[in-house]
Amino acid sequence: MFAALLVPFKDDSAMVDAAVRASLERLDVAWSHHGARADLVAAAVRFAVVAHRGQRRESGELYVSHPLAVAAIVASWGFDEVSVAAACCHDVLEDCEVSADALAAAIGPEAASVVDGVTKVGQLNLAPGESASSASMTKFLVAVVSDVRVLAVKLADRLHNLRTADVIGEERRLRSATEALEVYAPLAHRLGLEESRREMEDLAFAIQMPDRYQSLVDALEDSARDRHRVEVSALRRIGELLATAGLRAEVESRTKHVYSIYQKQQSTGLALGEMHDLVGVRVVLAEREECYMALGVIHANFTPVPGRFKDFIALPRPSGYQSLHTTVLCDGSEVEVQIRSEEMHIQARYGVAAHYLYKTTARGKAPVDPDLALDLAAAPTPEAFLERLREELAPSNEVVVLTPKGRPVSLPSGSTVLDFAYKIHTDIGHRCIGAKVNGVLVPIRSTLRTGDVIEVLTGSKGSPSRDWLQAVRTSRAREKIRKFLEDAVHDPVTEGRSEIAAELRHRSYGHLAEDPVYLARLATTNGYTDLPALCRAIATGEIEPAHLRGIPDRASPKKTPAPQASNFAAQVEHALGGLLCSFPRCCNPRTLTQATGLISRMHDVSVHASDCASLAATVRDLPPGEFNRLLAVADGDSLSWLEVQGHNRMGLLRDVLDILVAYGADIAWSSVSNRDGAVLRFRFTNRVPNRTELLGALHDLDGVYKLAGV
Numbered sequence: 238m239f240a241a242l243l244v245p246f247k248d249d250s251a252m253v254d255a256a257v258r259a260s261l262e263r264l265d266v267a268w269s270h271h272g273a274r275a276d277l278v279a280a281a282v283r284f285a286v287v288a289h290r291g292q293r294r295e296s297g298e299l300y301v302s303h304p305l306a307v308a309a310i311v312a313s314w315g316f317d318e319v320s321v322a323a324a325c326c327h328d329v330l331e332d333c334e335v336s337a338d339a340l341a342a343a344i345g346p347e348a349a350s351v352v353d354g355v356t357k358v359g360q361l362n363l364a365p366g367e368s369a370s371s372a373s374m375t376k377f378l379v380a381v382v383s384d385v386r387v388l389a390v391k392l393a394d395r396l397h398n399l400r401t402a403d404v405i406g407e408e409r410r411l412r413s414a415t416e417a418l419e420v421y422a423p424l425a426h427r428l429g430l431e432e433s434r435r436e437m438e439d440l441a442f443a444i445q446m447p448d449r450y451q452s453l454v455d456a457l458e459d460s461a462r463d464r465h466r467v468e469v470s471a472l473r474r475i476g477e478l479l480a481t482a483g484l485r486a487e488v489e490s491r492t493k494h495v496y497s498i499y500q501k502q503q504s505t506g507l508a509l510g511e512m513h514d515l516v517g518v519r520v521v522l523a524e525r526e527e528c529y530m531a532l533g534v535i536h537a538n539f540t541p542v543p544g545r546f547k548d549f550i551a552l553p554r555p556s557g558y559q560s561l562h563t564t565v566l567c568d569g570s571e572v573e574v575q576i577r578s579e580e581m582h583i584q585a586r587y588g589v590a591a592h593y594l595y596k597t598t599a600r601g602k603a604p605v606d607p608d609l610a611l612d613l614a615a616a617p618t619p620e621a622f623l624e625r626l627r628e629e630l631a632p633s634n635e636v637v638v639l640t641p642k643g644r645p646v647s648l649p650s651g652s653t654v655l656d657f658a659y660k661i662h663t664d665i666g667h668r669c670i671g672a673k674v675n676g677v678l679v680p681i682r683s684t685l686r687t688g689d690v691i692e693v694l695t696g697s698k699g700s701p702s703r704d705w706l707q708a709v710r711t712s713r714a715r716e717k718i719r720k721f722l723e724d725a726v727h728d729p730v731t732e733g734r735s736e737i738a739a740e741l742r743h744r745s746y747g748h749l750a751e752d753p754v755y756l757a758r759l760a761t762t763n764g765y766t767d768l769p770a771l772c773r774a775i776a777t778g779e780i781e782p783a784h785l786r787g788i789p790d791r792a793s794p795k796k797t798p799a800p801q802a803s804n805f806a807a808q809v810e811h812a813l814g815g816l817l818c819s820f821p822r823c824c825n826p827r828t829l830t831q832a833t834g835l836i837s838r839m840h841d842v843s844v845h846a847s848d849c850a851s852l853a854a855t856v857r858d859l860p861p862g863e864f865n866r867l868l869a870v871a872d873g874d875s876l877s878w879l880e881v882q883g884h885n886r887m888g889l890l891r892d893v894l895d896i897l898v899a900y901g902a903d904i905a906w907s908s909v910s911n912r913d914g915a916v917l918r919f920r921f922t923n924r925v926p927n928r929t930e931l932l933g934a935l936h937d938l939d940g941v942y943k944l945a946g947v
Contacts, residue, residue: 251291256302264305267312268321277344278308281322284343288326288333296404303397304328310393314430315587320386323351327390330356354387355394388424395421396433399440414441429558429588438496446499453495456509467570468516474567475518475535475574482534484527491517491575517573521582525550528576532561535574539565545573550581552637552645552688557584636687646691652710654681658693659714666717667699670882671942678884680936680943682708694942703778723777733772740782746789762787809834809844812870818842824849826870834868844870881935882943889940896938900931 261282268275285304292300308324322344329335330352341349395417402410418441425434443450468490476488493515501512520531528550545564553559561576577585637645638657648656654674658681659666669681673692685691701721709715723729737759738750749755753768760771763786774780782788805827809818812829824846826832833852834842845852856867883889932944 252286252299252301254299254302256298257286257305260302260305260309263309264312264321267309271312271315271318274318277318277322277348278312278325281308281325281344281348284340285325285329288329288335292332294401294404295406296401300328300332303401306397307390307393310396310433311389314389314393314433316386316389319345319348319351320389322348323355323386324390324393326352327355327394351386351390355390385428388428392421392425392428392430392433392437396437396440399437399444402440402444410444414444417441418445425588429584431558431585431588435494435496439494442496442499449499450495453498453509457495457498457515460509460515464516467568467572468518471516471518471567471572474538475520478534478538479520479531482530484522484531484534486527486531487521489519489521491519493517516567516570517575520574520576522576522578525578525581528561528578528581531576532563535563535565535576539567539572541565542571547687550577552639554635554637554647557588560585636685636689638685638687638689638691641690641692648685649710652685653708654679654683654685654691654693655705655709656711656714657685657691659709659711659717661693663717664699665693665695666714667701667721668695668697670694670696670700678940678942680941681705706778719777719779723773729776730769730772733775734768736775736782737772737785740785740788744788744790759785759787809870813842813868818844820844821851823851829871832870834870836868842868879932879935879944881941883938883941886940889938892938893935893941896931896934900934 264278264282268278282305286301289299289301289304294300294303304325304327307327308321311324312321326340326344326348329340330337337349337353340352344352395413398405398413399417402413405413417437422434422437422441425431425437439450472488472490476486479486479488498509498512498515501507502509522528522531542564545562547562550559550561559577559581562573563576564571564573566572635647636650636652637647639645640661646657646660648660654672655666655669658669658672671681671694672679672683673694674683674685674689676690678694699721701718703722705718706715709718734750737756738747741747741750756768760766760768763771763780765771765774771780775782806818806820808829809832813834818834819842821843826844826846831846832844833847833849834844835852835855836842881893935941935944
């Protein structure tokens with residue numbers, strides 16, 4: 238069909254060669270499955286051949302063979318004629334002397350708009366050690382938000398580049414592989430183009446680690462006979478069992494691709510011979526209800542492997558993928574079984590392209606994923622955008638949880654209650670004080686698992702603190718918390734500089750706080766453009782002053798003989814490593830073990846008796862993040878502290894105290910507050926022999942939803 242278009246150019250070696258003919262033959266085959274008119278695609282083919290006249294790839298082949306091969310890939314995915322036409326011409330605006338108006342006149346404004354989107358995506362500099370430019374990130378974001386066909390063409394372009402990467406230089410080949418693994422393969426996963434994602438990963442893996450790739454391929458070939466035996470047995474037995482149960486099903490084998498095997502080895506440390514799930518079977522039935530019936534038949538006749546069942550029908554992936562996944566034992570080997578309906582199989586095979594192939598009323602422009610687009614659009618910087626992109630698109634690194642109304646929410650693996658709250662809404666995140674997970678009260682740091690039903694509990698106003706930054710997994714939540722902290726600080730530059738000065742004084746280098754040359758060098762040493770940028774980062778919790786590179790270690794105090802017991806002030810100063818001490822008149826500690834120190838913001842120490850009422854009143858109002866200002870004078874170290882928050886109920890205080898006593902907590906003082914008549918807070922300064930077990934016991938108490946401490 239399309240090959241006939243080359244007849245007028247058959248004698249022109251600058252327009253037609255063997256590679257061009259081969260690409261058109263592949264396009265013919267791919268388009269023949271559409272059953273649609275080819276007028277627009279034919280016009281695009283002619284335009285591309287003429288526009289790229291004389292241009293050649295590094296292999297020496299005519300360049301136009303590349304965009305035509307890309308068009309064949311897009312057609313094989315099931316995308317519409319506009320997408321395929323745009324693929325034919327996706328490089329003409331960038332590489333040829335062709336105007337946007339001329340392109341629109343040749344292939345229509347809609348296809349020309351897709352070409353313009355592909356052109357704007359540009360190159361993403363994602364090689365290790367490099368950062369993406371703001372311009373490229375912005376262009377990529379525009380493409381993500383606007384039209385899925387732009388991404389389809391770009392993915393096909395990258396896939397064909399990987400297939401022909403052997404003719405390009407080493408540096409470009411490695412860059413292409415890195416970009417494929419970090420961005421384009423995950424995007425293919427998000428679009429549901431699983432076959433292409435797997436091929437892209439294997440090609441990129443072979444480029445990045447050729448020796449490792451080849452060793453796995455060789456090992457798979459060595460074990461192919463044993464796998465084939467198990468595979469044939471599983472196919473036969475499952476087919477017979479389903480037929481006996483009256484279920485008409487198509488049963489076929491599926492192969493685990495090389496990169497997924499490598500990833501599993503990296504995460505588990507297993508050798509190839511220790512992996513028992515390399516054999517896979519796919520079962521396709523007519524209706525959704527039959528999938529669960531087939532699952533019952535298989536589990537009744539094979540031993541299922543515990544913990545290996547996933548219901549992606551009830552909880553679809555963000556790409557729309559649906560299947561039941563289970564692993565069973567067959568002839569002593571593990572066999573992964575995927576069960577899906579015919580409609581689900583179409584979705585799994587064509588992904589987002591099913592929108593064009595099988596929903597004739599839903600033609601035209603389609604966004605990628607509304608939630609993904611909005612999340613990426615909110616990224617404040619190109620670096621944050623890239624971090625979110627990697628985080629959101631990781632194909633094997635997600636959990637799907639449910640709102641109380643049953644709406645699925647996808648989050649990266651390891652996400653906490655706080656991540657979920659910020660995913661729902663920024664204000665809900667700010668006011669989160671805990672959650673009910675599957676009906677059980679849990680603290681904000683609790684890690685979520687697929688299938689959890691989450692009900693967020695909120696307070697009357699936002700209360701994010703710096704320690705929240707350590708309680709979240711997603712970049713979105715971290716950005717929102719930092720923005721809240723930044724807005725809460727009246728002058729972040731002044732606040733940050735004050736904290737730098739305090740850290741320098743703490744290390745006995747206070748004079749450096751007034752040295753502009755040193756402070757400027759401190760900022761650049763830690764990766765910031767100038768001192769104000771470093772100060773803002775400190776004020777918003779992006780980096781802690783104690784973690785700054787370039788600050789000298791604390792100057793060692795002069796070693797002097799221990800003072801006589803009669804000079805108590807000298808004893809205290811010696812015990813605290815030479816810190817300047819003062820003794821208020823409110824109390825009169827007589828021994829080191831009776832004394833507790835409170836570090837002021839100027840880093841001198843006010844020494845009180847441990848049972849001093851004035852000290853207790855001061856400490857009661859300390860924010861949790863400042864509890865390390867308390868020092869046990871006897872050992873010169875900060876007292877451990879613990880804050881327990883829970884819903885008010887009869888006996889909660891008694892239960893907490895019982896646990897503290899049971900675990901040998903040395904309670905120096907305690908305070909109780911009741912806010913809004915709904916929440917009780919307990920705060921204890923204590924020395925605990927086994928802190929981990931204590932926290933676990935407190936966490937299990939009915940009504941306790943948050944524990945905090947340092």
